[in-house]
Amino acid sequence: MGQSDWRALLETTQQLATGYLEGLPDRRVGPTATLAELRAALHQPLLDEPVDALTVTHDLAAAADPGLMATPSSRFFGFVIGGAVPASVAADWLTTAWDQNAGLYAAAPAAMVAEEVAAGWLTDLLGLPASVSTGFVTGCQMANTTGLAAGRHAVLQRVGWDVETQGLAGSPGVRVVVGGERHATIDRALRLLGLGTKQVAVVPADGQGRMLADQLARVLDADDSTPTIVCAQLGNVNTGALDPIADIVELAHRRGAWVHVDGAFGLWAAASPSLAPLVAGAQGADSWATDAHKWLNVPYDSGLIFCADPAAHRAAMGVQASYLIHAEHQERDAMDFNPEFSRRARGFPVYAALRSLGRGGVADLVDRCCALARRFATALEAADGVEVCNDVVLNQVLVRFPGRDGDADRRTPAVVHAVQADGTCWLSGTVWQGRPAMRVSVSNWSTTPADVDRSVAAILRCAEAVG
Numbered sequence: 001m002g003q004s005d006w007r008a009l010l011e012t013t014q015q016l017a018t019g020y021l022e023g024l025p026d027r028r029v030g031p032t033a034t035l036a037e038l039r040a041a042l043h044q045p046l047l048d049e050p051v052d053a054l055t056v057t058h059d060l061a062a063a064a065d066p067g068l069m070a071t072p073s074s075r076f077f078g079f080v081i082g083g084a085v086p087a088s089v090a091a092d093w094l095t096t097a098w099d100q101n102a103g104l105y106a107a108a109p110a111a112m113v114a115e116e117v118a119a120g121w122l123t124d125l126l127g128l129p130a131s132v133s134t135g136f137v138t139g140c141q142m143a144n145t146t147g148l149a150a151g152r153h154a155v156l157q158r159v160g161w162d163v164e165t166q167g168l169a170g171s172p173g174v175r176v177v178v179g180g181e182r183h184a185t186i187d188r189a190l191r192l193l194g195l196g197t198k199q200v201a202v203v204p205a206d207g208q209g210r211m212l213a214d215q216l217a218r219v220l221d222a223d224d225s226t227p228t229i230v231c232a233q234l235g236n237v238n239t240g241a242l243d244p245i246a247d248i249v250e251l252a253h254r255r256g257a258w259v260h261v262d263g264a265f266g267l268w269a270a271a272s273p274s275l276a277p278l279v280a281g282a283q284g285a286d287s288w289a290t291d292a293h294k295w296l297n298v299p300y301d302s303g304l305i306f307c308a309d310p311a312a313h314r315a316a317m318g319v320q321a322s323y324l325i326h327a328e329h330q331e332r333d334a335m336d337f338n339p340e341f342s343r344r345a346r347g348f349p350v351y352a353a354l355r356s357l358g359r360g361g362v363a364d365l366v367d368r369c370c371a372l373a374r375r376f377a378t379a380l381e382a383a384d385g386v387e388v389c390n391d392v393v394l395n396q397v398l399v400r401f402p403g404r405d406g407d408a409d410r411r412t413p414a415v416v417h418a419v420q421a422d423g424t425c426w427l428s429g430t431v432w433q434g435r436p437a438m439r440v441s442v443s444n445w446s447t448t449p450a451d452v453d454r455s456v457a458a459i460l461r462c463a464e465a466v467g
């Protein structure tokens with residue numbers, strides 16, 4: 001492939017990508033193709049002979065297009081996903097072209113320094129202690145895994161057990177205290193760390209999904225000898241509710257426990273002066289997991305782990321091998337802070353997003369999404385036969401459709417389905433504390449009040465049609 005071929009290929013790619021992004025305002029948000037159609041479109045015999053890159057690119061774009069979920073659309077409200085701010089998309093393209101292996105300073109010096117700078121900005125924006133160590137991981141799943149691995153190291157070390165050399169068999173054991181409405185990734189992280197459900201104590205949550213602090217005290221007091229990790233949550237994936245973090249930190253630390261915070265999106269409240277009081281006290285925790293690909297709006301995949309005990313972080317994640325060239329002076333080797341070995345230089349898009357938004361831009365992004373979530377809630381609640389069933393404290397709204405006969409359990413999933421089929425916006429359903437609900441998550445920098453109004457109209461139209 002010569003230089004002119006690169007140009008033709010990437011100019012075509014640029015046209016395809018900008019065509020997609022510029023078409024978002026008018027595009028149906030959900031996919032149109034069925035599973036069978038996508039299989040038929042993408043299925044090709046793998047030939048013996050090569051196919052030229054331009055053909056591969058054109059064919060891929062054409063076959064994938066009807067199966068794309070318009071996640072970056074300003075009317076995509078599914079999960080807690082969000083789009084990507086333009087500077088981070090551009091940086092992500094460059095990251096691909098540069099093809100750095102960002103495990104070691106020796107292999108990717110600019111990537112390591114961009115991460116170092118971005119880590120400093122993030123620590124400051126999120127109100128964390130300046131001395132924290134930072135890992136750029138694939139998402140909050142791996143951020144939780146990394147933070148809990150550091151916690152497992154620290155709590156066992158305090159009782160004289162080195163888990164990295166001795167493993168868990170024969171150890172004093174680790175007890176993990178979680179909330180009743182924790183995210184599923186906490187359970188998987190614990191499984192990966194050799195901590196089974198029998199080592200997990202569940203503290204009941206209230207109707208919004210917040211861990212009950214008095215119940216936490218009771219659970220902690222029931223066993224004061226086993227090394228303990230407490231997992232708090234900032235931002236319940238359904239309601240957006242935040243655990244009473246200041247109380248949790250105080251109760252846990254009084255008993256020598258490690259506090260891990262799953263703040264996949266809720267930790268970003270700390271970046272907004274108006275919302276920061278919701279997470280006051282979070283800076284006292286020991287590890288914090290969050291996502292950049294959710295509320296910071298960088299492309300997938302991008303999660304972050306911060307640790308107040310850099311030595312525990314490194315003890316859990318550090319790697320040594322004879323052929324690796326490790327940092328000798330002040331350099332930072334990323335592979336000592338995340339579970340990946342070879343890895344994408346995912347700090348570049350984070351750096352670009354932060355620089356382009358600025359401190360005020362991040363706060364504004366978070367504030368705007370919350371204001372638009374309230375706009376959703378107010379408009380839906382005002383309609384007949386619709387109820388909002390959470391306190392809208394952040395960017396999440398849970399909605400039920402009792403209609404005229406009150407049968408919300410039947411009607412709500414049908415409305416979700418109808419809205420997805422309608423295509424004006426896209427959102428999904430859930431079961432909240434035993435009852436079906438529609439989830440609305442406003443997590444995208446480009447969503448406007450007009451998008452919300454148009455989506456509310458579509459939702460109400462669909463509810464009416466479901467009857």
Ligand SMILES: *Cc1c(COP(=O)(O)O)cnc(C)c1O
Nearest residue numbers: 139140141183185235237264291
């Ligand atoms: C999304 C989410 C996760 C998982 O994050 P990924 O980036 O998808 O791995 C964990 N915890 C909470 C509270 C979340 O909202």
